[in-house]
Amino acid sequence: MTEQTPRQASLTPAARRILEAASRLFYARGLHAVGVDTVAAEAGVTKKTLYDRFGSKEGLVVAYLRDRDSRWQAHLVRALAAHPEPGVGRVLAVFGAAEGWSAAEGGRGCAAINARAEVDDADRPVAVEVARQKSWVRELLETECRAAGLERPGELADALLLLHDGALAGAGTGVPKDPFPTARRAARALCEVHGA
Structure with a gap:
């Protein structure tokens, strides 16, 4: 079963920052090497915000x-x-x-x-x-x-x-x-x- 993810047009500014930071980090370093703490810090948000926007x-x-x-x-x-x-x-x-x-x-x-x-x-x-x-x-x-x-x-x-x-x-x-x-x-x- 696939998880639902927010559509691009519906992303909040914080979600957009999270996605942009994750994109840079995941592509450059790999999925396992990058934790949600790193993504949240790079995006300037809390882990709670990340989980609220993307679930996991x-x-x-x-x-x-x-x-x-x-x-x-x-x-x-x-x-x-x-x-x-x-x-x-x-x-x-x-x-x-x-x-x-x-x-x-x-x-x-x-x-x-x-x-x-x-x-x-x-x-x-x-x-x-x-x-x-x-x-x-x-x-x-x-x-x-x-x-x-x-x-x-x-x-x-x-x-x-x-x-x-x-x-x-x-x-x-x-x-x-x-x-x-x-x-x-x-x-x-x-x-x-x-x-x-």
Whole structure:
């Protein structure tokens, strides 16, 4: 069962400060390394305020992941708008968007993958949220592959998601040196195999 988190528009100024502080700290240091005391102090609020707004540390982590994902999705939609016609260009635009996002918001790889690495139980709200986010990207890739007329769009979307997430991980580790161009070239080759 997933915990409910406040919608962005309904956040109080204190809740917004908490979420911003948590986002910086969780992404930079990891979930387990950052306690609610640290987040509350960074946000300039009491622990009681944090718990009143987010219910638990896990609720705050889910809110952090949802907030980051919401901003990523908006970034990706803008990138796709630059390629209005269906085709391989729109499929590859997903990789360009990820590269731009990583340059502006990243440095430590994918926040969702990093969070999932710290959660053992696939039924925990954090793990469920990460799976939802990755499913969304995979479904988008399948939709774009289908619109481009590529063969076996579901199978192709699976492979493209692995390239996408591998590039995000590579951006966090620094190996390979240029993960997004490498992933984009591999994605183009896969699209060619599937009929582009």
